[in-house]
Amino acid sequence: DSGVTQTPKHLxxxxxxxxxxxxxxxxxxxxxxxxxxSLDQGLQFLIQYYNGEERAKGNILERFxxxxxxxxxxxxxxxxxxxxxxxxxxxxxxEGLAGGNEQFFGPGTRLTVL
Amino acid sequence: AQSVTQLGSHVSVSEGALVLLRCNYxxxxxPYLFWYVQYPNQGLQLxxxxxxxATLVKGINGFEAxxxxxxxxxxxxKPSAHMSDAxxxxxxxxxxxxxxLTFGTGTRLTIIP
Numbered sequence: 616d617s618g619v620t621q622t623p624k625h626l627x628x629x630x631x632x633x634x635x636x637x638x639x640x641x642x643x644x645x646x647x648x649x650x651x652x653s654l655d656q657g658l659q660f661l662i663q664y665y666n667g668e669e670r671a672k673g674n675i676l677e678r679f680x681x682x683x684x685x686x687x688x689x690x691x692x693x694x695x696x697x698x699x700x701x702x703x704x705x706x707x708x709x710e711g712l713a714g715g716n717e718q719f720f721g722p723g724t725r726l727t728v729l
Numbered sequence: 730a731q732s733v734t735q736l737g738s739h740v741s742v743s744e745g746a747l748v749l750l751r752c753n754y755x756x757x758x759x760p761y762l763f764w765y766v767q768y769p770n771q772g773l774q775l776x777x778x779x780x781x782x783a784t785l786v787k788g789i790n791g792f793e794a795x796x797x798x799x800x801x802x803x804x805x806x807k808p809s810a811h812m813s814d815a816x817x818x819x820x821x822x823x824x825x826x827x828x829x830l831t832f833g834t835g836t837r838l839t840i841i842p
Binding site for chain 2 (some may be wrong): 617619645648650657658659660663670671673690705707709712713715716717718719720721722
């Protein structure tokens, strides 16, 4: 158990819908990262938050957005869903901003868009 | 931009044999390097990391990796494979001042009894 929790574990929805994925980082970790894992794109970095502020952005679509709340949990919002958004979405957390810090990964949320 | 290449999407070894999973990175400045393992239906777990200290890095479960700047490589090895090592292995890199991880495409390791 990494200490990172993600809910829900599975999500099945239809095209055009909007969903919210939730992540609670390890106690004390200020950085939260979101990654997408799909068969065709592999594991891709989406976005990072540090202590409530956006820190870095990767290949995140405009239909996707995220935020980190004062209690440090984070939410990833996916809207106008398309079939190609079906993937495993991971949240990870780390202590701070040192690049060598280990990122601890949650179990993921599997999103299926029908 | 940083890129990570893992040679061999599938590797099969016999139980007790040497495991060698290959990883090369692209940047001219050696980044931080990581190996993660993913078991079916689970998240990623860190095996080991290189952060510019020792070039030979020891990790969990008997794995180790050697950083070779001249070859821009960070290959993962284990002297004797165990059935429980069957999983997908990802090499990842992070540049200085940038914490995001760039992952390779992964190598699925199968252990033959």
